Amino acid sequence: MNLFYKSTRSKDDKVTASQAILKGLASDGGLFVPTEIPSLDVSLEELTSMTYQEIAYEVMKKFLTDFTEEELKYCIEKAYDSKFDTDQIAPLREADGAYYLELFHGSTIAFKDMALSILPYLLTTSAKKNQVENEIVILTATSGDTGKAALAGFADVEGTKIIVFYPKNGVSPIQEKQMVTQKGANTYVVGIKGNFDDAQSGVKAMFNDAELAKEMDAAGFQFSSANSINIGRLVPQVVYYVYAYSRLLKDGKIANGETINVVVPTGNFGNILAAFYAKSMGLPIGKLICASNDNKVLFDFFKTGTYDRNREFILTSSPSMDILISSNLERLIYRIAGNDADANAVLMQSLTKDGVYHITDEMKAQLADFEGGFADEAKTAATIKELYEKTGYVIDTHTAVAAAVYEDYKSASNDETKTVIASTASPFKFTRSVMNAIDPAYDVKGDFELVDELSRIAEVKVPQAIEEIRNANILHDTVCEVADMKKTVKEWLHIQ
Numbered sequence: 001m002n003l004f005y006k007s008t009r010s011k012d013d014k015v016t017a018s019q020a021i022l023k024g025l026a027s028d029g030g031l032f033v034p035t036e037i038p039s040l041d042v043s044l045e046e047l048t049s050m051t052y053q054e055i056a057y058e059v060m061k062k063f064l065t066d067f068t069e070e071e072l073k074y075c076i077e078k079a080y081d082s083k084f085d086t087d088q089i090a091p092l093r094e095a096d097g098a099y100y101l102e103l104f105h106g107s108t109i110a111f112k113d114m115a116l117s118i119l120p121y122l123l124t125t126s127a128k129k130n131q132v133e134n135e136i137v138i139l140t141a142t143s144g145d146t147g148k149a150a151l152a153g154f155a156d157v158e159g160t161k162i163i164v165f166y167p168k169n170g171v172s173p174i175q176e177k178q179m180v181t182q183k184g185a186n187t188y189v190v191g192i193k194g195n196f197d198d199a200q201s202g203v204k205a206m207f208n209d210a211e212l213a214k215e216m217d218a219a220g221f222q223f224s225s226a227n228s229i230n231i232g233r234l235v236p237q238v239v240y241y242v243y244a245y246s247r248l249l250k251d252g253k254i255a256n257g258e259t260i261n262v263v264v265p266t267g268n269f270g271n272i273l274a275a276f277y278a279k280s281m282g283l284p285i286g287k288l289i290c291a292s293n294d295n296k297v298l299f300d301f302f303k304t305g306t307y308d309r310n311r312e313f314i315l316t317s318s319p320s321m322d323i324l325i326s327s328n329l330e331r332l333i334y335r336i337a338g339n340d341a342d343a344n345a346v347l348m349q350s351l352t353k354d355g356v357y358h359i360t361d362e363m364k365a366q367l368a369d370f371e372g373g374f375a376d377e378a379k380t381a382a383t384i385k386e387l388y389e390k391t392g393y394v395i396d397t398h399t400a401v402a403a404a405v406y407e408d409y410k411s412a413s414n415d416e417t418k419t420v421i422a423s424t425a426s427p428f429k430f431t432r433s434v435m436n437a438i439d440p441a442y443d444v445k446g447d448f449e450l451v452d453e454l455s456r457i458a459e460v461k462v463p464q465a466i467e468e469i470r471n472a473n474i475l476h477d478t479v480c481e482v483a484d485m486k487k488t489v490k491e492w493l494h495i496q
């Protein structure tokens with residue numbers, strides 16, 4: 001059976017999976033959603049004997065129905081290989097009564113690798129299938145982790161160029177160093193004088209700029225997106241929830257069919273939406289617990305039914321979650337509006353115009369599986385310290401937000417359901433914040449001294465991704481105003 005994708009904002013624009021991957025964003029500014037969520041056609045029991053790659057195939061073939069078996073298996077084999085430092089790809093680690101799903105074993109040590117190591121293959125395969133002759137220009141806004149993962153995925157991939165915009169003062173020192181040392185003749189990294197929302201809005205505006213699209217086409221280019229608005233990002237993320245369930249079952253931690261909860265540290269709402277899709281495919285997930293940092297727009301939304309971005313943007317120690325416009329929430333809004341594109345479009349217009357929208361009580365009632373929570377900076381730091389002192393396990397700041405929210409949820413609800421916490425980054429990526437949480441005395445040390453100290457106390461080898469940047473040269477030093485993002489892109493591509 002063929003599955004099609006349509007825009008969350010209009011009734012037409014029905015496209016195949018490969019076309020949706022190529023376009024990234026629908027032409028009306030909406031996001032592509034599958035016309036229905038497919039079901040898994042293997043049993044939970046069967047999953048226990050499969051590898052990560054085999055499970056990836058079972059999940060992804062249901063969403064990407066216009067890919068042949070050969071094409072999809074090729075993409076999966078290329079993506080989930082020895083770039084990951086464990087053949088489990090996404091191992092589970094039990095600590096203090098929860099299961100941490102470690103999504104940071106890829107080449108840039110954040111969970112973005114889970115999707116961005118396969119996206120270049122999905123995209124170039126899609127281009128071939130659709131006889132695209134233009135060079136594909138990946139336009140990306142990043143709050144820190146997407147940028148590096150996308151750069152690593154696309155560097156020197158034939159037929160592509162990639163440009164990444166990041167908030168100059170809004171990412172961790174390690175994150176910035178990872179990006180500005182990126183090699184590859186087709187890569188370009190630009191710091192903007194603004195925050196992540198500015199970067200994301202600037203990128204979205206370029207996608208919706210018909211004039212620019214024409215100029216690009218004349219010069220032999222077309223845009224695509226590596227952001228989580230691309231369904232080619234979302235679909236690979238469904239896989240690891242299915243994989244996590246299969247390992248819990250295999251290891252006898254849960255019974256066949258037993259419900260689990262998941263906690264996801266959330267920014268753009270991509271990762272938790274993937275968990276929701278996994279649940280919709282038939283995976284026994286109970287609560288989807290959405291964890292925010294001080295930028296708790298989603299927590300407020302789940303509580304009140306009002307999404308309101310009119311508030312101060314707070315820089316936190318979990319920068320990849322410093323977001324006030326969670327783009328992927330639109331896909332959920334569309335769904336709870338009864339797949340009504342017009343109703344969704346009205347809400348999104350209100351968000352663009354006034355920065356706020358309200359959902360109906362009927363819509364809110366459909367969010368019962370979601371639970372919102374948030375953790376401030378002090379609580380996040382205390383969580384890192386407590387878990388380390390109790391178990392020796394060191395988690396990063398984003399994961400700590402989720403762990404803190406889980407603790408709150410458990411004590412408020414007495415819900416003892418087995419729980420998977422999405423562990424979205426290696427602590428080595430946020431070394432200073434992590435080490436300061438454990439002991440503020442560490443603050444006087446240099447970034448790489450801290451790396452070695454973390455390795456010692458956590459008894460974990462320094463990841464390759466960190467070793468690589470220790471002495472790497474800075475290759476990108478462009479900084480631009482938010483208003484000049486388009487100009488910067490055109491200059492780089494030599495368009496007039």
Ligand SMILES: *Cc1c(COP(=O)(O)O)cnc(C)c1O
Nearest residue numbers: 145267268269270271320424425
């Ligand atoms: C991107 C990111 C998040 C947020 O994920 P979303 O899919 O945007 O909600 C959380 N933690 C880390 C480390 C990230 O890189």
